[in-house]
Every structure is written in C-alpha cells, then in structure tokens.
Amino acid sequence: xxxxxxxxxIPLSGRIDSANASETEAKLTAxxxxxxxxxxxxxxxxxxxISSAGLRLILRVKKSHPSLSVINVSPxxxxxFEMTGFTEMMEVRKAYRTVSVEGCEVIGEGANGKVYRIDxxxxxxxxxxxDALSEIMHERxxxxxxxxxxxxxxxxxxxxxxxxxxxxxxxxxxxxSFSKILANEPDRFDWCVSEYVGMLKTIxxxxxxxxxxxxAKQKILSAAGRLVGVLPDGLGEKLxxxxxxxxxxxxxxxxxxxxxxxxxxxxxxxxxxxxxLSVGHPIFDLVQMYNAYAGYSISDPEIVLRFQGYDAATAHxxxxxxxxxxxxxxxxxxxxxxxxxxxxLSYAYxxxxxxxxxxxxxxxxxxxxxxxxxLLPSVDSLVFECSGGEETAxxxxxxxxxxxxxxxxxxxxxxxxxxxxxxxxPKAMMQIELAVEEIFVNIANYAYAPEIGxxxxxxxxxxxxxxxxxxxxxxxxxxxxxxRSDPDVTLSAEERAIGGLGIFMxxxxxxxxxxxxxxxxxxxxxxxxx
Amino acid sequence: xxxxxxxxxxxxxISLEGRLDTxxxxxxxxxxxxxxxxxTDLTIDLxxxxxVSSAGLRVLLSAQxxxxxxxxxxxxxxxxxxSEIFEVTGFSEIFTVG
Numbered sequence: 001x002x003x004x005x006x007x008x009x010i011p012l013s014g015r016i017d018s019a020n021a022s023e024t025e026a027k028l029t030a031x032x033x034x035x036x037x038x039x040x041x042x043x044x045x046x047x048x049x050i051s052s053a054g055l056r057l058i059l060r061v062k063k064s065h066p067s068l069s070v071i072n073v074s075p076x077x078x079x080x081f082e083m084t085g086f087t088e089m090m091e092v093r094k095a096y097r098t099v100s101v102e103g104c105e106v107i108g109e110g111a112n113g114k115v116y117r118i119d120x121x122x123x124x125x126x127x128x129x130x131d132a133l134s135e136i137m138h139e140r141x142x143x144x145x146x147x148x149x150x151x152x153x154x155x156x157x158x159x160x161x162x163x164x165x166x167x168x169x170x171x172x173x174x175x176x177s178f179s180k181i182l183a184n185e186p187d188r189f190d191w192c193v194s195e196y197v198g199m200l201k202t203i204x205x206x207x208x209x210x211x212x213x214x215x216a217k218q219k220i221l222s223a224a225g226r227l228v229g230v231l232p233d234g235l236g237e238k239l240x241x242x243x244x245x246x247x248x249x250x251x252x253x254x255x256x257x258x259x260x261x262x263x264x265x266x267x268x269x270x271x272x273x274x275x276x277l278s279v280g281h282p283i284f285d286l287v288q289m290y291n292a293y294a295g296y297s298i299s300d301p302e303i304v305l306r307f308q309g310y311d312a313a314t315a316h317x318x319x320x321x322x323x324x325x326x327x328x329x330x331x332x333x334x335x336x337x338x339x340x341x342x343x344x345l346s347y348a349y350x351x352x353x354x355x356x357x358x359x360x361x362x363x364x365x366x367x368x369x370x371x372x373x374x375l376l377p378s379v380d381s382l383v384f385e386c387s388g389g390e391e392t393a394x395x396x397x398x399x400x401x402x403x404x405x406x407x408x409x410x411x412x413x414x415x416x417x418x419x420x421x422x423x424x425x426p427k428a429m430m431q432i433e434l435a436v437e438e439i440f441v442n443i444a445n446y447a448y449a450p451e452i453g454x455x456x457x458x459x460x461x462x463x464x465x466x467x468x469x470x471x472x473x474x475x476x477x478x479x480x481x482x483x484r485s486d487p488d489v490t491l492s493a494e495e496r497a498i499g500g501l502g503i504f505m506x507x508x509x510x511x512x513x514x515x516x517x518x519x520x521x522x523x524x525x526x527x528x529x530x
Numbered sequence: 531x532x533x534x535x536x537x538x539x540x541x542x543x544i545s546l547e548g549r550l551d552t553x554x555x556x557x558x559x560x561x562x563x564x565x566x567x568x569x570t571d572l573t574i575d576l577x578x579x580x581x582v583s584s585a586g587l588r589v590l591l592s593a594q595x596x597x598x599x600x601x602x603x604x605x606x607x608x609x610x611x612x613s614e615i616f617e618v619t620g621f622s623e624i625f626t627v628g
Contacts, residue, residue, distance in 0.1 A: 489619055490620060493591060496624070501587060
C-alpha cells in the first residue's frame, strides 16, 4: 500500500511514431519513479495516435515497472492495443465517452441523481457525487449479482462522462415506470399491484450466497439503538429488543422498492436501482415502501405527488392493496396488524434519520414521533407470516373502507342494509344514519389527517329489547370524542362555536355511546334500541 | 340535493330538496356565498329536505350570522325529524322557524 502514495500518473499527448519516439521516451523516463515497484499510470486522454515505435516504448516501461496501467485510451488507440495483444498484458482502460443530457427528458430522480432518456432505447443515470465511479461500479456489480440470481433488471453497458461527473448507460426499450402508469392509466391499477407484488415475491424468494450483500437488519438495529435514549418510558428499549428478535434471513431485499423503480420495458417488467440491495427479513422492504408512499409525506401529501407523479390517495390505495396481496389475505385485521409493525420501523427509521441530519424541528418529526409513541405500546413483535396461514373468513357484518368523505354513502348504505331488516321506523333509520355520518366523517377528517387510513364499521342487531349496535374502529391517533364537552346550546348564533356539534347530536339520537382505545385502535360503539 | 333559488329584489328564497349532509353542504355554502351580498330577507324552505347533519347545520349557522348583520333569515317547513334536531341542538332558538 505504501507504494500507492508514490504512484505516478504520466500524461502522453499528440502522436507517437518513429519520428518522435526517442524524444518521447527521454521525457517519459525522466518522470518514471526510480523504484520499479511503484505503480505507474500513463494517461492517454490527449493521445491521438501510437505507432509500433510507440508501442515498443510502452513495453519497455512495462518491463521496468511491471504494475503499469494505461487509462483514458481513445477508441482508435484502444483498437491498436487490442490488436497487438497489449490489452492482455496490462490494464488498458478506455476513455469514457462524453454524453450531454442537456434538453433530455428526465425520467427518474432519486436522492443521488437523475435518470435521463438520451434516445429512444437508452437512458443514462447520473450521479450528484463528482466521485461517482465507485458508486457506479458497485451498482453494476450488485445488478449483475441480482440478474444471475434471477431478478429481471437492467445492467449498465457503458460508463460515460456527464459534465463533471459520471453516468451509467442502460438500454431500456420504451421504458415506462409504474409511477407513470399509475398516474396516467388508472384502469391499470390492479395490474400494477399484481406485477409489483409478484416481482417483490420473486426478489424475496431468492437466497443470496453469504457475504455477497450487506445485512438490512443492521441498519435498522443501529437506528433503534440510537433511539433508546430518545423515546420515553422504556419504549426505545422495547423497540430495540423487537428489532433484535427479527430472525436473520439470507433472502434478498431490494431496499428501495417503490413504483419509480419498477419499469415496464416493452412487455417486460424490470426492477432498477439496485444499489440498495441487501439481505434480511421481508419487513425491511415493506418499511422503505411505507416510507415512500406515506412516511416521508406524513405532513405534506404534495411530497408524494412531486416524487411519484400520483396523489397521496392513490399512493395509499396502492400501498394497502400491495400489502394485502403480498400477505395473500383479504383479512383487513391481519393487514392492519402487519401494517402497524411496518409503521413502527418506518417511523423509527425516519426519526433517527432526522436526528442524524439535525432536522428535529419539522412538523414531520413531530408526527413521526407522535405516531411511533402511540403504536409502540400495542405492538409486541415485528415478526409476521408472509403468506398462507389460516385465512379467517371475512366478517359479513363488517365493512372495511378507506376513511374518506367520498366513502360516506358506501358506509351509510351498508348500515342501512342491516338496519332495514328490523323494520324500524323511518325516524329511527334517519337518526342512525345521522350518527353514522357524524362518526365516520370525524374519522375521515381527523383520525389519520393529513394521511389517509382505513376504518371498519360493524353492525349487529340483537333482540330483547331489539337493539342495533354499530362499532367504528380506526387505527389513527388515539382520540376519545366523548371527552369533549357538549356545546352550549343556549348560545346565540354569534357565540356558537363550530365544533363538537356532530358528536353531541350522536349522543342525543343514540341510547348509548362508548369509547375505548384497545390494541392500537379507537373503538367507538353506538347502541340504539328500536 | 337540489337547490332552487328565487330572487325578488333584496329578498331571496332558497328551497332545498334531498339531503343536506357532509357531501352536499359545500354546494349550499357556495350558493349562499355567491348570492347573499345585498340580500336583506333570506328564506330557506326545507319542505322537501329529508335529512340534515351537523355539516348542514354549520352552513345554516353561518348564513344566520351573515343575515344577522344585514337583515333577517327565516327557515320554513322543517320536517319532524329535522325540527327535533333543531330542538336538541338549540338551533330552534337561533333560527326564526316560520
């Protein structure tokens, strides 16, 4: 290694032929290190032509300095080296072709750089870091590994100079990211979910030979370790212990599996952006997926729109549908359980990241922390079954929907369909309808805001006396609406406050309203005797 | 919900038909915002209104506030259920129910 310090880089320029070979040799020799063991690199960036006299000169340098390498060789000169067998005698590196991305369409953008389409079939991925060569080489290496192990991916076939940095060139025929498809072709939503999850399962089913890829658990474990002193009431210790208990796995993890990194090229689905490849339990992929669709944008839904090109509601729907499909279940309770495990790690990762970047004053930070602290007491393990298992039949008396105002008619219709069977009075029907609206709209507007979440509505009818019971369950911020004081109904129009009216009306038209926070869920139960 | 407007000088009658709830109350709010300037006599006819939730009450309340400052507002023909809702929420004291 000591020799590296003295390594010599010697430039050659112009033409080297028999007319100037000896003159060039004299100059070159003067610059060569006295010690023959010191590595020597000849930079041929400005060399236009080399004749056999020049080649003999290079051979003599190789003899005196065996570790000689030649870099920045133009395509013409490279041909000569190749024909004469020099490329087998020493390291000869081609000059990087220069590519301009000015005016090219940006088809992707990540934390580390942008992806441009340079022509119909080719894209170039550029890197912000000026010293990007090692990154490019790393990514190329892991992409090759992934391809060999069975992941359909694109491998860069060339490294080019782009401005002051480097880029890697990929062939991507008519490639279109899943983000673009979701944004422009909403009727292909289900197809996207199916392909996206199918590919994720392919990746997770791959066993990676030991030592080839880093361990995903290590990163989250370090984050959890740093949070021990940050979270109150032993919750940090609990989190760390749960991460430690996640079983080791040699299954492949993509590490940044969101819809911008899945592309449709021709009729083939490919995964790109392989630089975050690692091994571990599938939860680690789900965590970064949740971050991409909901975590980063917790306080500003615009972030998703800017990054993915589709809105936060679509992102949430896609995440939820993908998770259910990944878990091979329609049991919303199971999906919610796994989602809560994922959210714990997502918030932990984001919190730790914000702390490390000294970015703890943001509204996001406050929300991540709040949500994590609300979740941790009710989550006791981060492990889950990825598929199969016993499928519990869906509860026919329960409806699970995204909690949005748009879904109010669906919920009202569902409850009405159950209550109608009792033959109760139109007035009672309307009162029940009123209570259902008030409670559901409250959940839609406040439980998850500004995110979007789901709510379950369960209806049961019992005899003696004939009673209808409606239960609303959500997994949003813990909130007991019954703690709110009733509005003063004797005040004038000017004095009346706007809030609290809905829950007050609900209490008036129902016989019994109770609230509990249980297993990380808000459970509000309404009862009315008919 | 169907909203019918009838304007006669500074007098405006708005008839509501259907449901005044979370999803439809923004429509009424928009109509009132556009029509109320210059109105001194507002009548809201609920004869064909079947249902009102707190979202609807809030819109009616803000109309009442505007009319307190520039004239009067009368609410007509609430059905039995809606009357009861006005009663328990104290809105029967706020509105002039004709």
